Amino acid sequence: MTKADESKWMDYLGGEMDARARADFEAYLAQHPEERQQVNALRNVLGLLGSLHDKEVIAPPLPVAPAPRATNRWLSGPLKTMMGMAASLLVLLVAAHLLGMQINHADGRWQITFRQQPKQPATGQSLTKDEVASLVAHALAQQQVAFDKRLQQRDRDWQRELEKTLAASNAKIDGLIKNNTVGTQQQVQAFVAGLQEQNLKTMQQYLQLSNKEQNKYVENLLVDFAKYLQEQRHQDLQFLQARVQTVEKNTDELKQETEQILASIISGGGVEKSN
């Protein structure tokens, strides 16, 4: 068994062989029963391994801290300590300089001194109580005058500002009222126009309906009148027919009487005889 064979066997059993290579290898195995048997034995091992299943687990919450930041190696270990000490020393030196610290060595003694603050020179003059009161009163009066001036100036400023603000507000209100009025007029006009249009439509609909109703009424009236005329005519005809029949009957009777009279006249003597 060479390494190449091992690789080929593993590709075959691991399902990592393409279709053509697989077919070639199976053809080769068909011709070499001994190797086929060995390959099948390993395949059986894989089949048995398939009986070992996964455990069912649920991922627990992991205690994950934020990822550590990349640290500068120059600022770690002993170097970091030395840098810290150097920085502390620097701070001490600066503080000593600012405080004017001096270290002296004399007579075998060390002495640490700090710079003394320069004393304020004394004025040498003193004021009496009345002068001080007068100065205070004068200062207060000046302060009062200045305060009154500032107050008056501020009042004037406020007055101007107020007037300006009022004028601006009035202008804005007028503008708004004007806009509002214009808006209201336009709205009324639009409303009236809409109302008129609606009325017109309603009237048109009413007239159309009214016309239809009138036409229908007139039509019905005409039909009724025609029926009445027809009925009247029918009755008149019946009346006339009855009258005609009566006249005919009378005429016939008169004719018969006339004929009888004539017959009697013609016979002559009969009447005289009968008389």
Place this chain on the structure above:
Amino acid sequence: MAKNVRTMALMQADSLLERARAGDAAAKGKLVSLWYKRIYNFSYKFFYDHDLASEVAQKTFISMHHHLAALQEVEKFKSWLYTIAVNCCREELRRRKRRGTAISLTDLGTDREESLRWEATSARYENPERAYRQVELGDLLQQCLMELSDEQREVVIMKEYEGLKFREIAEALQVSENTVKSRMYYGLTALKEILEKRNITKETIGYD
């Protein structure tokens, strides 16, 4: 249709990785929930010990959390994650060897009650007798795996149970692909002998 679904899943996975690399904690949490079972089972089969497997899985994901931003090739995430898991396993092995508590088969699988092992499998939902036999067989196979060398066991588990390709295993273990195949070949050959010695065949276990 299946190709489209696969492409969409891959795109989603890439997006998840990108977000996790950018520091999105939710994306990292999602990655952990997606991969925990795999890493745990890899470690479990390697050690045949729940506590060690849990510890290795936890260490693996903590390491992933700290070093994900440095991952250059997102497409190699899988082998990268298994590299971490393998390193954690090896570190744990070294620690145990230093303490003189190397894992022996007599220690394994004996400190757990039968019921716990039974409940830890999805087989409990099936036919009880068959499922129990399945658990027993699983234990036997696990013991056989433990008789392999560490290197062979890593490769066999990665290939057979984790579904990695030989190339991915080689990347994870940082060895050549031929080395991986060689370890796999000798691992399977050794397993064949171990199984024969224990008289475990498809006939004796009723394997289909």
